[in-house]
């Protein structure tokens with residue numbers, strides 16, 4: 001690509017220097033710049049990418065995208081927003097991959113990863129080669145790469161989608177976080193189906209109010225295209241959870257066809273007669289393309305919602321309901337989501353990724369439906385994240401458990417004990433008896449204590465980290481896997 005081509009795409013941009021400058025790649029991190037790259041200077045939350053332009057030039061950048069002219073002897077494209085320019089230029093540079101792929105995006109506070117796994121499985125079983133991008137990893141054609149964040153930056157995203165196109169992938173299902181929507185990471189990505197799972201409190205450190213958080217999610221539906229294609233394969237669909245009050249707002253702001261799913265309210269894809277056991281969940285589903293009964297190996301009413309969202313997305317792809325049923329029934333579960341740890345102990349140990357008040361309440365309510373003995377919950381809250389959710393999660397843990405072990409999650413740069421105190425305040429506020437809970441900063445010790453306490457028939461829930469195989473303390477990322485630690489604790493007890 002030539003710099004003139006980039007300038008042509010951004011009508012109000014100004015070029016300083018040679019417009020014939022060749023660009024062989026793009027980069028937003030000076031440390032990763034390669035010779036011939038266009039370096040885009042992002043004004044960040046912590047530092048300003050413009051301050052790293054000189055380093056980028058040293059590493060071989062041939063031109064810059066900037067929001068203000070820099071005193072550097074190199075061609076510069078001056079734009080009003082480098083983030084917007086990044087989205088436009090990445091899409092172009094990687095040949096508009098989302099127009100080739102059939103894109104399915106999922107937003108919502110909880111259930112994105114789970115729903116994306118269900119859709120990926122149904123689609124691949126139906127021989128539609130489908131890739132996946134989300135919290136745990138990105139994968140296609142049987143190869144997986146771990147992901148540092150749920151939704152990649154626009155440049156990285158378009159690069160990954162391009163890779164998928166090259167590898168003959170036909171469809172991509174991906175999680176779209178509210179941070180991503182707010183920061184424009186998915187700008188320009190052409191989704192066919194946009195799914196909404198649910199909204200409840202999280203990330204108020206970033207979005208500040210629930211209204212702003214909902215508005216960020218709303219961007220997904222508002223941007224879903226405004227043109228009605230004659231070819232049904234090109235039409236856009238908003239798939240909304242009708243049991244969540246925010247669905248009404250998303251319906252208003254989208255021009256796309258809306259398809260609803262739900263349990264408690266009428267919906268186009270509706271579940272009823274839900275029966276939950278410790279082994280799975282059975283429900284009747286009535287859809288615009290037939291009715292059937294499905295038995296998931298996954299437990300919980302919340303997983304019925306995830307299944308309904310997946311069924312709706314698959315029906316849009318014209319996959320027959322009977323095939324969808326067969327795929328869903330074969331899925332054993334999703335990594336770190338209500339995952340049982342079996343070390344031969346006479347009680348259940350469940351590792352789950354619930355890290356929001358709503359997620360924790362859902363998983364604990366589900367466990368209450370089948371637990372025979374006591375429920376012992378081990379959980380914490382991440383540092384450098386929404387602080388206001390901490391006391392609420394403490395109260396929920398106490399409400400639905402017989403004993404609560406408050407511990408560290410990923411303290412990051414916060415003092416671990418302070419996070420535990422924030423959680424404990426919620427229990428103190430409700431005057432929960434002090435013999436019903438305790439705080440142990442060391443997560444391993446907390447898990448060991450829970451396993452020691454458990455009697456036959458009890459359930460130990462270890463929540464918050466799910467699939468994570470690390471713990472972030474300060475600037476360090478240390479190996480830590482709840483499932484392995486729990487197994488070691490069980491082994492220690494029964495050796």
Ligand SMILES: CC(=O)N[C@H]1[C@@H](OP(=O)(O)OP(=O)(O)OC[C@H]2O[C@@H](n3ccc(=O)[nH]c3=O)[C@H](O)[C@@H]2O)O[C@H](CO)[C@@H](O)[C@@H]1O[C@H](C)C(=O)N[C@@H](C)C(=O)N[C@H](CCC(=O)O)C(=O)O
Nearest residue numbers: 028029030042044045046047049052149150151153177179
């Ligand atoms: C709050 C937030 O989203 N921050 C993201 C943002 O960081 P930032 O604006 O602070 O960036 P910065 O560190 O100030 O750097 C600015 C620019 O200077 C560049 N730089 C910086 C240093 C250097 O030596 N050279 C250099 O060029 C950086 O590459 C960047 O382009 O842009 C960075 C670059 O893309 C992201 O890595 C970073 O995500 C951070 C790590 C993060 O923790 N994000 C979380 C909150 C997040 O995005 N979570 C969501 C939702 C999670 C969920 O619920 O599932 C997600 O999608 O993962």
Ligand SMILES: Nc1ncnc2c1ncn2[C@@H]1O[C@H](COP(=O)(O)OP(=O)(O)OP(=O)(O)O)[C@@H](O)[C@H]1O
Nearest residue numbers: 109110111112113114135302352353354359362363
């Ligand atoms: N539909 C749902 N409604 C409410 N809670 C759910 C739902 N699905 C899953 N959960 C709970 O939330 C946890 C996280 O689920 P999942 O990883 O699928 O969500 P996510 O939206 O991808 O989360 P993240 O924002 O971290 O990417 C699960 O471990 C479970 O406890």
Ligand SMILES: N[C@H](CCC[C@H](N)C(=O)O)C(=O)O
Nearest residue numbers: 355381382385409410464465
């Ligand atoms: N994607 C979420 C995951 C939180 C998981 C929890 N273990 C934590 O670290 O807070 C976030 O980054 O806020």
Ligand SMILES: [Mg+2]
Nearest residue numbers: 112113135175
């Ligand atoms: Mg996720």
